[in-house]
Amino acid sequence: QVRLVESGGGLVQAGGSLRLSCAASGISFSTWAMGWFRQAPGKEREFVGVIRWSSTTTDYADSVKGRFTISRDNAKNMVYLQMNSLKPEDTAVYFCVTTSRVVPGPSQSDYRYWGQGTQVTVSS
Numbered sequence: 001q002v003r004l005v006e007s008g009g010g011l012v013q014a015g016g017s018l019r020l021s022c023a024a025s026g027i028s029f030s031t032w033a034m035g036w037f038r039q040a041p042g043k044e045r046e047f048v049g050v051i052r053w054s055s056t057t058t059d060y061a062d063s064v065k066g067r068f069t070i071s072r073d074n075a076k077n078m079v080y081l082q083m084n085s086l087k088p089e090d091t092a093v094y095f096c097v098t099t100s101r102v103v104p105g106p107s108q109s110d111y112r113y114w115g116q117g118t119q120v121t122v123s124s
Contacts, residue, residue, distance in 0.1 A: 012120075049070045055072050
């Protein structure tokens, strides 16, 4: 059974930082790409970023590029989302996702498994 469990969400002021974590189990972690999506109230779920299995290639949405960084620890089956310079528009539920695709894109359909999500709220 595949499980993705996010943690680290919370309330932060604009300009602050948060680090989200995602613990994965039930997959061959080191060979699967890991990513993050988010969904703000009343909006569509959107791609945040992805890190490929090799850890050397990442891709980000333009809205977070330069502020967010995805990393992974294959020894611990963990993936992280470091979020800096947070803005109120970053407020959303953040979902950890995974896929066996070698080159996953920004489409939700590229990702087979999803976590339950963790709330991030950025106050102005």
